[in-house]
Amino acid sequence: MTTEKYTIVNEEVSVKISASKLESLRAKRIKRTGVRLYKDGCIGVAGYMGEEGEAEALKRAEAALACKIPYPCQPEGKLKRSEQAEAKAFTPQALDAEVGAVLEAFKKDFPQFVFSAPGIKSGTATVTLKNDAGLDLSHTMTEHQLTWAYKLATSSSIMDGWFGYEGAAYDRAALLAYGREILAAHLNEVPLPAGGRLPVFFEDSEPLIKSIFVRELSGMNYGSGGSLFSGKAGQKLFADGLTLTNGRRLARQPFFDAEGVCGEGFTYVEGGVLRAPFCDKKTALKFGFKPSGSAYADYDGTPSTGPSCLAIKPQAKTMKELLGGQPAICVALASGGDYTSEGGFGTPAQLAFLMKDGKLVGRLPELQLSSTVYDMYGPGFLGVSADTIMPVTDSRWLGFMLDVKKT
Amino acid sequence: MYKFPQGLFCDVRVEKVRSTHVSYLKGELREMRERDTAGAFIRVYDGRRWYYASTTDLAGVQQEIDRLAALATPDKDIAANKTVQNLPAGGAAHDLFKGADLRAVPLADKRELLASFFPSVAGRKTVSMWSAFYADNFTHKELYNSKGASFVSERQLCGMRFNLTFTENGKTVSEGANQASGDLAGLQPFGAELTRRMDQAEDFLRNSVRVQPGKYTVVLSPLAAGVFAHESFGHKSEADFMLGDETMMKEWHIGRKLGPEFLHITDDGGCPGSGYTPYDDEGNPARRTPLIKDGKLAGRLHSAQTAGALAEEPTGNARAVSFEFEPIVRMTTTHFEPGNMTKEELFAGVKDGLFIDTIKHGSGLSTFTIAPSLAYFIKNGKLAGPAQISVISGSVFDTFGHIDAVSDKVELLSFVGGGCGKMEQHPLPVGFGGPYVRVREMSVL
Numbered sequence: 008m009t010t011e012k013y014t015i016v017n018e019e020v021s022v023k024i025s026a027s028k029l030e031s032l033r034a035k036r037i038k039r040t041g042v043r044l045y046k047d048g049c050i051g052v053a054g055y056m057g058e059e060g061e062a063e064a065l066k067r068a069e070a071a072l073a074c075k076i077p078y079p080c081q082p083e084g085k086l087k088r089s090e091q092a093e094a095k096a097f098t099p100q101a102l103d104a105e106v107g108a109v110l111e112a113f114k115k116d117f118p119q120f121v122f123s124a125p126g127i128k129s130g131t132a133t134v135t136l137k138n139d140a141g142l143d144l145s146h147t148m149t150e151h152q153l154t155w156a157y158k159l160a161t162s163s164s165i166m167d168g169w170f171g172y173e174g175a176a177y178d179r180a181a182l183l184a185y186g187r188e189i190l191a192a193h194l195n196e197v198p199l200p201a202g203g204r205l206p207v208f209f210e211d212s213e214p215l216i217k218s219i220f221v222r223e224l225s226g227m228n229y230g231s232g233g234s235l236f237s238g239k240a241g242q243k244l245f246a247d248g249l250t251l252t253n254g255r256r257l258a259r260q261p262f263f264d265a266e267g268v269c270g271e272g273f274t275y276v277e278g279g280v281l282r283a284p285f286c287d288k289k290t291a292l293k294f295g296f297k298p299s300g301s302a303y304a305d306y307d308g309t310p311s312t313g314p315s316c317l318a319i320k321p322q323a324k325t326m327k328e329l330l331g332g333q334p335a336i337c338v339a340l341a342s343g344g345d346y347t348s349e350g351g352f353g354t355p356a357q358l359a360f361l362m363k364d365g366k367l368v369g370r371l372p373e374l375q376l377s378s379t380v381y382d383m384y385g386p387g388f389l390g391v392s393a394d395t396i397m398p399v400t401d402s403r404w405l406g407f408m409l410d411v412k413k414t
Numbered sequence: 415m416y417k418f419p420q421g422l423f424c425d426v427r428v429e430k431v432r433s434t435h436v437s438y439l440k441g442e443l444r445e446m447r448e449r450d451t452a453g454a455f456i457r458v459y460d461g462r463r464w465y466y467a468s469t470t471d472l473a474g475v476q477q478e479i480d481r482l483a484a485l486a487t488p489d490k491d492i493a494a495n496k497t498v499q500n501l502p503a504g505g506a507a508h509d510l511f512k513g514a515d516l517r518a519v520p521l522a523d524k525r526e527l528l529a530s531f532f533p534s535v536a537g538r539k540t541v542s543m544w545s546a547f548y549a550d551n552f553t554h555k556e557l558y559n560s561k562g563a564s565f566v567s568e569r570q571l572c573g574m575r576f577n578l579t580f581t582e583n584g585k586t587v588s589e590g591a592n593q594a595s596g597d598l599a600g601l602q603p604f605g606a607e608l609t610r611r612m613d614q615a616e617d618f619l620r621n622s623v624r625v626q627p628g629k630y631t632v633v634l635s636p637l638a639a640g641v642f643a644h645e646s647f648g649h650k651s652e653a654d655f656m657l658g659d660e661t662m663m664k665e666w667h668i669g670r671k672l673g674p675e676f677l678h679i680t681d682d683g684g685c686p687g688s689g690y691t692p693y694d695d696e697g698n699p700a701r702r703t704p705l706i707k708d709g710k711l712a713g714r715l716h717s718a719q720t721a722g723a724l725a726e727e728p729t730g731n732a733r734a735v736s737f738e739f740e741p742i743v744r745m746t747t748t749h750f751e752p753g754n755m756t757k758e759e760l761f762a763g764v765k766d767g768l769f770i771d772t773i774k775h776g777s778g779l780s781t782f783t784i785a786p787s788l789a790y791f792i793k794n795g796k797l798a799g800p801a802q803i804s805v806i807s808g809s810v811f812d813t814f815g816h817i818d819a820v821s822d823k824v825e826l827l828s829f830v831g832g833g834c835g836k837m838e839q840h841p842l843p844v845g846f847g848g849p850y851v852r853v854r855e856m857s858v859l
Contacts, residue, residue: 027658030464031466032463032485034467053447054449057471074446076445077442162661163666228543231579311444311445343777344785348587348618348622
């Protein structure tokens with residue numbers, strides 16, 4: 008029998024802004040621990056919160072073995088690796104002061120806007136996975152989540168737009184410059200360029216755009232024949248420039264998944280050719296796939312294939328080079344869209360900007376965007392820019408030729 | 415119980431939750447657990463700022479109160495503060511759960527109930543992938559505040575969901591079936607619902623055709639209408655979006671005409687089901703709040719703070735998704751009220767349109783969106799084959815003005831395993847539903 012402990016500690020401070028005023032300051036530290044027992048091809052799991060409870064959890068995990076949840080894989084072992092964050096999170100008082108200073112700067116430069124932020128956060132997450140087979144993995148990540156919502160004082164909408172980023176680094180000047188570019192562009196209404204089929208860019212971290220792969224490359228769905236891509240491994244389905252991999256770092260996840268598999272860089276699509284689905288160890292064993300480092304588990308749950316961390320490999324060209332002097336649409340907010348069962352794509356773009364020469368220059372009207380998965384990731388695929396959207400983030404621009412209409 | 419600081423408002427919300435989860439993937443058991451959690455959320459308010467902490471160390475709550483109080487600036491007149499005046503005072507109230515307690519039901523019985531529906535799924539050749547889960551939740555909340563109030567409330571919800579992928583001749587369709595109830599007896603009819611959805615999904619798989627993007631008359635099922643009310647209007651009724659916003663206040667003034675006279679939308683925390691909220695997370699009691707009445711804006715959803723800021727009454731809508739978060743203004747059960755014609759009359763009035771039966775998700779900002787799952791063409795008042803739609807969308811003002819029929823019977827719906835998202839707090843259990851609603855000129859992609 009192998010005994011394993013999976014611990015997640017989240018420490019976080021957050022500041023809320025409402026109607027351009029600091030409203031609240033919140034701090035928390037929550038520790039969750041799961042105890043897993045692997046025995047005779049089954050797994051038993053139980054968990055607890057806080058510092059006390061391991062002995063009791065061990066008893067409950069032992070009792071849970073009687074449920075006979077199959078787990079025919081060997082737990083990972085004989086690997087010790089640790090990564091620690093270099094950056095530090097803000098203290099509550101420091102975050103409060105910093106957010107206050109940035110808020111005053113934006114209010115001074117753009118008195119036309121009202122600012123809000125449901126939670127500007129700074130914190131540390133520590134995830135560890137250890138067992139008596141020699142596995143000892145630990146990852147501590149610092150993350151700042153700075154999302155600012157804004158609206159014109161004359162607007163009757165809940166919000167008109169947002170800007171911000173998530174990342175380990177912080178630079179006030181970079182944040183102010185980025186926010187100022189977006190706010191200035193928002194004040195300048197511009198018409199939609201003519202054409203119908205236009206270059207449209209999203210942040211490459213935008214979940215909507217890659218959701219088709221989340222749905223169709225999930226190992227169980229793919230292996231069972233229920234995926235659009237089932238049975239098509241080895242076929243060239245997409246553009247030469249599309250290489251899709253496990254991007255745990257880009258998604259600010261630990262370097263190991265919930266089973267201890269280190270899957271950074273595992274390739275799903277390479278040069279447009281479909282290679283493999285993403286899956287946990289159990290699904291991999293069932294269908295003869297390789298585990299891709301995509302297992303997820305609640306702290307007290309059984310590992311299974313989780314939401315993947317999909318990253319598209321950047322092109323060699325910067326955004327300016329990709330555009331080649333042409334204007335482009337940059338989408339800031341596309342909420343509510345989806346893919347049909349056959350891969351048709353449609354979404355409103357509630358907020359989009361016109362980009363020229365690498366700068367956001369004006370706000371476009373609300374748009375309707377449509378395409379299909381084989382077009383937008385095929386002949387319509389423009390790729391991911393080599394440069395990041397702003398200095399302190401890892402996010403880049405991801406572009407497609409899409410059918411664009413005014414709403 | 416707690417020593418509250420002078421010159422400040424303080425409350426402590428303790429949540430103890432027993433949750434159960436049993437899940438299967440293609441007939442293989444994946445998860446079977448009971449989880450007990452306990453935590454507290456502490457708030458201190460000095461009239462200018464809120465200071466919050468959450469902890470699993472229930473013995474350390476007093477320390478958190480004292481630590482937060484040290485950050486705040488006491489105000490000797492805090493009792494006169496408009497927000498504080500809207501928070502409950504003095505006395506104890508209980509709303510204890512009285513039905514069949516699911517904590518007493520063995521986990522194996524719940525697993526057996528879930529598995530009893532498997533044969534009908536496993537027997538379908540078109541089902542290439544499926545997952546199923548059972549979940550239940552017993553929540554015990556205690557609230558204590560510095561005005562001397564104390565509350566205990568309990569609620570219970572259980573439910574099942576099947577997610578199914580159908581595959582045939584290279585095509586796939588995904589669809590789900592679910593049911594929620596306050597107890598296991600309420601889940602017994604699930605078999606019929608599951609069979610109905612599987613029949614519909616197979617028809618969709620074999621016969622669906624992509625819709626041409628454009629403007630259509632759309633009929634929304636009670637489920638779709640409920641999501642429509644929630645996303646298009648419900649979030650705009652949450653008064654925290656209006657704080658300090660004179661433009662929004664003028665735009666959304668009480669009495670403003672939004673739609674026809676037979677249009678009524680209500681939020682009601684007393685409705686049984688996933689939105690049941692007898693007391694909100696500030697201790698204010700549930701209310702039935704008309705949001706639209708006779709086609710006109712009639713009310714808003716409030717916390718103590720928003721009610722104070724807008725000089726209105728609290729409505730019992732301050733809710734937090736768990737002990738880790740502060741209460742913010744949220745919906746409970748939001749639905750259209752019965753309307754002006756029968757369902758048959760409503761459909762008969764559509765020459766060329768679409769019917770949205772089930773949905774994948776929805777969202778609401780300046781524009782609301784709904785991503786349909788099972789949808790159908792309507793020709794001359796009759797369903798005319800399944801239709802593939804990516805998304806329907808519209809602005810609130812325009813769309814409400816285009817509602818021209820609402821049927822006369824309401825179905826309220828509850829769910830497990832999902833809920834409403836607002837900022838960082840998701841998923842919050844809510845209920846929704848309504849009658850059938852007909853809307854002209856909706857954008858369809």
